[in-house]
Amino acid sequence: MISAAKTPVPEAPSADPAEPTARQAAVLDAVLALMQEQGGQLTMTGVARRASCSKETLYKWFGDRDGLLTATVQWQASRVRAGRYDRQRRDASSLRDSLRGFAANWLSVISSATSIALNRLAITHAASQQSNLGQIVLENGRFAIGDRLKPVLEEGRAAGLLQFDDTEAAFRTFFGLAGRDVQIRLLLGDDLKLGKSEIDRDAAAATDQFLTLYGRKTPTPAAA
Amino acid sequence: MISAAKTPVPEAPSADPAEPTARQAAVLDAVLALMQEQGGQLTMTGVARRASCSKETLYKWFGDRDGLLTATVQWQASRVRAGRYDRQRRDASSLRDSLRGFAANWLSVISSATSIALNRLAITHAASQQSNLGQIVLENGRFAIGDRLKPVLEEGRAAGLLQFDDTEAAFRTFFGLAGRDVQIRLLLGDDLKLGKSEIDRDAAAATDQFLTLYGRKTPTPAAA
DNA sequence: GGAGAGCCGTACCGTACGTTACGGTTCTCT
């Protein structure tokens, strides 16, 4: 969506729409900030004022309001994609640490003001069945974490630490144990306080529960 | 919100705002229908046309747009509150049945078009920090089911079938195991098919997992 | 240093929609 390009100008140091220029990134950050502060009433005029740019520029860069919103969601997504768990030792305690890390990270994300604002926006748009913001958010939230966690689960299984048939089902169980009612409550405006200590505690609890359900009692075939 | 009552007329066969007249209920049903069909673009004119009433009447009865929406949410809530699990025998299989029933019921609710539309609406409003639709939906969804399920859990504990310290925590685990990623995916527009057979299967699986985590190995103290 | 492009600030336009007003019709009560 970035760069509608009426004029054939070499204005794009970044060909990829997913990589806005520094100035464009500043605009998108302004959008994110406004979304968190003002909630739903996000107007083009407000964005222009906050970002100290003209509406004309907004429309030239992002096409229309929906383009701006889409770019903002992708911009935030590109940021979150950063953390990546590399292959670790295949033992019980490192698996447990990985799972705890995933759960804690997920809880941090969904309880952040940015995520709440973004999800609310995407849900509002999904209701109007305009644009595909919902899919984008899903892709970079729920499905992205699935894609990152599933290999960990399968490694755990390969190492004899976990036991399951359906990786997807196992992941969804973990997702449920970690998230529980947190996201829906926050989206609906419940002021659930979730500090770092609570997150760590809950992540550990969810991990323990998951391991109880899917952990193999005999990690190594020592029984034979 | 129902009945703004400029004129001192005995127009209310129902004094309680939670109990609209038949005609008012028809209007609220029209709102629900429109919400599901048209998504977010719910206009007062559209409601009036659909309900075959005048906008003037809408404003007289519900005050303003927000009042109409609030009344609609409460109207739907009053409907869902119907099902109620009465005390059952305190044995393992009836407990299991109760839990399965709760999980299946909850999955049915959150995957219904009505619930999705209502939650989207409430989330949109929560974003605008106007009104308290979010709280109302939470009260009649997440918290209502909690209030109904917790006694069951505590009975199960009293009967020696379950083991936990914190009822709230146990409930939240059950909630997470049952719901997993279903609600957020549906709210974001993912077209997750959830038929009766899947619901029953998933409810049973969630119940089994919950019992694995919280069930007591020795239901009756037969070991002594 | 002059031409041109990019951009800021602001005024402007059109539309959608919440809200109000009003004439005409039906129902109720006496």
Add this chain to the structure above:
DNA sequence: AGAGAACCGTAACGTACGGTACGGCTCTCC
């Protein structure tokens, strides 16, 4: 039957906001 209230259908009003146009400033490049 007649008065009055409730209500329907529709027109009208005001505003908020998405989108566009334009004047002026600055920076770059020749």
